[in-house]
Amino acid sequence: MDGIHDVGGMDSFRDLPPDEPDDASPFHHEWEGVVQALFVAGLGSDSFELDRFRYELETHDPEVYLGTPYYERWLTAVESLFVESGVVDAGELRERAEAFAAGDAEVPDVTEPDRLPELQAGVREKYLSRRGDGDPGFAVGDRVRVRKRHPSGHTRCPGYVRGAVGAVVADRGAHVYPDAKAHGEERVEQLYNVRFDADELWGEDCTDADGLHIELWEPYLIDADPA
Secondary structure, eight states: OOSTTOOTTOSSOOOOOOOOOOTTOSOSSHHHHHHHHHHHHHHHTTSSOHHHHHHHHHTSOHHHHHHSOHHHHHHHHHHHHHHHHTSSOHHHHHHHHHHHHTTOOOOOOOOOGGGHHHHHHHHHHHHOOEEEOOOOSOOTTOEEEEOOOOOSSOOOSOGGGTTOEEEEEEEEEEEEOHHHHTTTOOOEEEEEEEEEEHHHHHOTTSOSOOEEEEEEEGGGEEESSOO
16 A cells, blocks of 8 residues: 555665664564564464555554554554454453553463474465466566556555566566455466666666566556557
């Protein structure tokens, strides 16, 4: 969807310093690792879909999105999806959070190591989106234009390529279409690797790169040279 999360290609952003958490951990704080584990557990147990999770993050209020730490946004999304799928009750979750805030609750010591292989397999399945070779509408070498759409739902089409012309350099086969999957629709579409000249996207004075390759689904594309 069009939202504050899609910042690719925006002007006026300064260079960001590299993020360097402690050498012993990829997280800055222990609770961030817990949130990551909750995400893995939810995804691996089929409590929610990957694209549904992404869409949940995108629905955050822009001010909240910009002012909230990364893993806190993740926690809010995971909580919402666990409630939506019936894993937890919203009222009980609220009461539990209030008890922790008041210092009246303890974290239960519960481990289920036997479930780890099951969860790992579930996560792998969620990231393996390929469903076949399909019936491609474009071939390698075709010039394509990205549709200028402004969807209200989830999309994996970056805003900065919409309207731009590129060339198909690879056909990836048929994959789960995230724009539909995020909203509960089972659908596959052809996926292509499309190369764009840098000046097509940024202008000749705005980059020293030669070009950019982006994975784009067929519904995003139209023929740039119609007969």
